Amino acid sequence: MKKFAFLLLTAAALMAGSAQAVTVRGTGTESLVGHDLTDPENDAHGNDYTNYNAVFRSSIEPYYDGEGAFNVFDNFVGGGNDKWCCDANGWVEADFGDKRYQLTSFTASSANDAPERDSDKWQILGSNDGLHYTVIFSYDRDGVSPWAMRYQVNEYTARVDYALPAAYSIFRYQTFSTIGDGLHQLGELEFFGKELAEETNDVPEPGSLALLGLGLLAGAGMARRKRA
Template identity: 50%
Template sequence: MNIKLIPLLVLTATLTFLTPTANASLILGTGTSALVGGDLTDPENDGLVNSNVNYDATFRSSVEPGFGGGEFAFNVFDNTLTSRNGKWCCSGGNVWVEADFGTDRYILDMFTLSSANDVPSRDSDQWRILGSNDGINYTALYSYDVAGQSIWGSDRFEVVQFSNNADYNVNTAYSIFRYQSTSVVSGSNHQLGEIEFFGTKIPEPSTIAIFALGLIGLASRQFKK
């Protein structure tokens, strides 16, 4: 695996406040073999290509919902980097796709984004990774905005990794992670090869509260003895 660092200008922010920081993401290599694998959407790596089967998340998108099809949006979660239905293409530049993990909440430890095989002008040059717990209110966990330049340059099927506490700083757990693109290098068509999300599961607030009450009750009984 050929690993190297690339410098990027990163904006880590909520949707209403931007704090610029300079960091370096990690290029893992090119092709399907460079993907990390076993991400939150498919920990067992047994999701079916071109079919929404054996995945551990509910997927939604602004356009082209589905696997397979005519290069539909959910292809970014199919664990493969190939041409045609191995990618998402070619709707407008302002699009999004997300993975919803239901009642499970995760701190986003790491994510990868991969380029597809079409011309580099279709790559996003303005995108964000967002987190939400209700599907209504979203917080930007990582933002990229370099006009006319994507994170991959001219490299196709390239896998780039971004890590918490290195490329961004997040300590809040979310049940929904969304990729949103608002611009492409040039033209009006957007493409993306693959997305992987990795995180640490955090107990639900209600579970923590019940556990705390149990400890209080136990301490009270011991005190009365």
């Protein structure tokens, strides 16, 4: 309990002057929330790419082995093949196809190497076409890591750390710079959200419109009879 309180206070100090009030869940795999949108059943296997509910893409290292980008979705926080390590700039994303979600929360975890490899400028973005992206969350503190410890799991929540966004089918993590040594690392990402229908599905079906029209006509007829 004291360890958790220390982490929370340390994170708050790092975020001083910011509206964000990140929740530190602890360190290591056991501190992940689990059952996120990419793997609701929590039974996916990274190296053979099975049982995931999303398609993954990245700008660099689009694989699991060799500290590839897709390790951020493998349900483990650690070093080696449990993390992503790459050049300072890059992105990785999860595509949920025809399903759209409001991102209600997400976690981002540090990895094992030196803090100089942590991103000090990164964003979470949403898209519905893979071409146009909207910023959902931004972290921008030159030279300051969002993590106080290695393997630390930070949780960010809508309406607290960022505004509740529109619904998107793609969520992307984008890093723009790191604290120091020219390499970037990230331990894990978890996305959580509420599924919403596509805008076109929110329009009533023709049959519903016809019934609505009949209801309005019936209501109008009753009003005329009352006036008569």
